[in-house]
Amino acid sequence: MRCWPIHLPSSTTRLLRFRFIPFQSHSSFHNNNFTTQNPNPVPVPAHIPAAVDHTTVHQTLNSFNNDWKRALEFFNWVETEFEFRHSTETYNLTLDILGKFFEFQQCWNLIHKMRNNPHSFPNHTTFRVMFKRYISAHCVEDAVTTFQRLSEFNLKDETSFSNLIDALCEYKHVLEAQDLVFGKKKTLNLAWNVDGVLSSNNTKIYNIVLRGWYKLGWWSKCWEFWDEMDKLGVQKDLHSYSIYMDILSKGGKPWKAVKLFKEMKRKGIKLDVVVYNIVIRAIGVSQGVDFSIRLFREMKDLGFNPTVVTYNTIIRLLCDNYRYKEALTLLRTMRQNGCSPNAVSYQCFFSCLEKPKFIIELFDGMIESGVRPTMDTYVMLLKKFARWGFLRLVFLVWNRMEELGCSPDASAYNVLIDALVEKGLIDTARKYDEEMLAKGLSSKPRKELGTKALGGEFVEE
Numbered sequence: 001m002r003c004w005p006i007h008l009p010s011s012t013t014r015l016l017r018f019r020f021i022p023f024q025s026h027s028s029f030h031n032n033n034f035t036t037q038n039p040n041p042v043p044v045p046a047h048i049p050a051a052v053d054h055t056t057v058h059q060t061l062n063s064f065n066n067d068w069k070r071a072l073e074f075f076n077w078v079e080t081e082f083e084f085r086h087s088t089e090t091y092n093l094t095l096d097i098l099g100k101f102f103e104f105q106q107c108w109n110l111i112h113k114m115r116n117n118p119h120s121f122p123n124h125t126t127f128r129v130m131f132k133r134y135i136s137a138h139c140v141e142d143a144v145t146t147f148q149r150l151s152e153f154n155l156k157d158e159t160s161f162s163n164l165i166d167a168l169c170e171y172k173h174v175l176e177a178q179d180l181v182f183g184k185k186k187t188l189n190l191a192w193n194v195d196g197v198l199s200s201n202n203t204k205i206y207n208i209v210l211r212g213w214y215k216l217g218w219w220s221k222c223w224e225f226w227d228e229m230d231k232l233g234v235q236k237d238l239h240s241y242s243i244y245m246d247i248l249s250k251g252g253k254p255w256k257a258v259k260l261f262k263e264m265k266r267k268g269i270k271l272d273v274v275v276y277n278i279v280i281r282a283i284g285v286s287q288g289v290d291f292s293i294r295l296f297r298e299m300k301d302l303g304f305n306p307t308v309v310t311y312n313t314i315i316r317l318l319c320d321n322y323r324y325k326e327a328l329t330l331l332r333t334m335r336q337n338g339c340s341p342n343a344v345s346y347q348c349f350f351s352c353l354e355k356p357k358f359i360i361e362l363f364d365g366m367i368e369s370g371v372r373p374t375m376d377t378y379v380m381l382l383k384k385f386a387r388w389g390f391l392r393l394v395f396l397v398w399n400r401m402e403e404l405g406c407s408p409d410a411s412a413y414n415v416l417i418d419a420l421v422e423k424g425l426i427d428t429a430r431k432y433d434e435e436m437l438a439k440g441l442s443s444k445p446r447k448e449l450g451t452k453a454l455g456g457e458f459v460e461e
Contacts, residue, residue: 063405064097067439068100210243273306
């Protein structure tokens with residue numbers, strides 16, 4: 001029987017050996033888009049302790065976050081085979097994976113199981129996940145209907161309403177969010193009432209909507225909404241200023257973000273590390289990285305401990321200015337200062353470096369130091385090596401991704417398939433195209449593979 005390893009990150013760097021077991025058909029639950037037999041059956045541990053701990057289950061589910069069939073099969077298998085008692089957390093993680101692939105009926109099947117178990121009863125996070133997945137699929141009405149049902153779970157409250165509005169704004173449905181919050185008529189004493197959920201004119205909701213316009217990149221609307229908050233007498237808090245400074249910085253006016261920061265200091269507004277992180281980037285873009293470093297030192301002198309975001313901001317600015325040695329020195333000193341680098345720390349280098357050998361050495365060093373690459377890391381490297389035509393390095397990254405138990409997403413598959421097509425390896429490309437389709441991932445239409453768009457025609461690139 002074939003065996004293959006999945007590396008799971010933990011404090012002890014756990015390595016489990018997985019073996020294949022037959023995949024049980026769930027044809028009654030699957031959409032017609034998927035086959036009832038999984039060509040890549042779920043791997044399950046060949047040797048697993050009698051008492052399965054939640055950490056291992058959580059990490060294993062995470063390793064299947066781009067393969068909902070395997071995730072659900074493992075979720076059910078560990079429960080039936082070992083009588084594992086799923087917590088609300090493991091249910092929520094599985095719901096997130098299923099929702100990512102629009103398996104909403106299966107999500108509700110799990111939610112109904114949750115409500116019958118006091119150890120895994122749905123909580124605010126459960127429905128925040130549902131809001132997020134519905135709205136990311138642009139199913140706004142389904143998300144609102146879900147909110148209306150929350151009285152069944154004693155969760156129809158202002159927290160859930162805020163989570164709904166936040167999800168709408170996060171996925172660029174700001175107009176719908178504004179309609180739910182403010183209605184068609186805005187008044188100075190703003191209030192809204194959704195089936196008994198009453199919320200006063202509070203700053204939090206305004207901050208969420210302001211951030212929504214920021215996510216859309218509709219800068220003129222951001223300025224307008226900021227001024228409107230003043231006209232309506234909304235009490236702006238530190239979070240309001242942080243969002244608006246980020247808007248100014250990302251909206252092409254970083255010098256105004258720096259000006260606002262100085263104004264906050266003059267007014268005696270209590271600052272925090274988030275504000276400093278934003279202004280460090282803004283001043284670096286507008287005046288140069290050396291000014292960012294000065295502000296970084298000022299921040300430390302004032303007693304603010306830099307976060308990984310602080311370090312990553314300066315590393316990125318240094319890399320953008322080709323000052324790689326200084327950036328590497330800062331990367332090393334992070335750990336000495338009690339702040340561990342993350343995948344983004346290394347991605348700052350990967351996006352700027354042009355020497356394949358150095359990139360691979362840094363990538364290997366990243367893994368050896370215990371920093372786990374994210375899917376964004378893999379896709380970034382796959383794209384870079386594919387663009388350079390280095391197919392061997394593309395497969396090196398791909399194999400490392402599989403060795404570390406990271407299930408590739410549609411972006412990763414499409415980059416690999418495009419690289420193979422570019423090199424004329426059509427049969428190999430077709431194999432990966434079929435593999436991703438079997439997982440329920442969306443493939444690009446390609447003339448070379450004979451794959452077409454939904455309308456039945458090839459898409460011109």
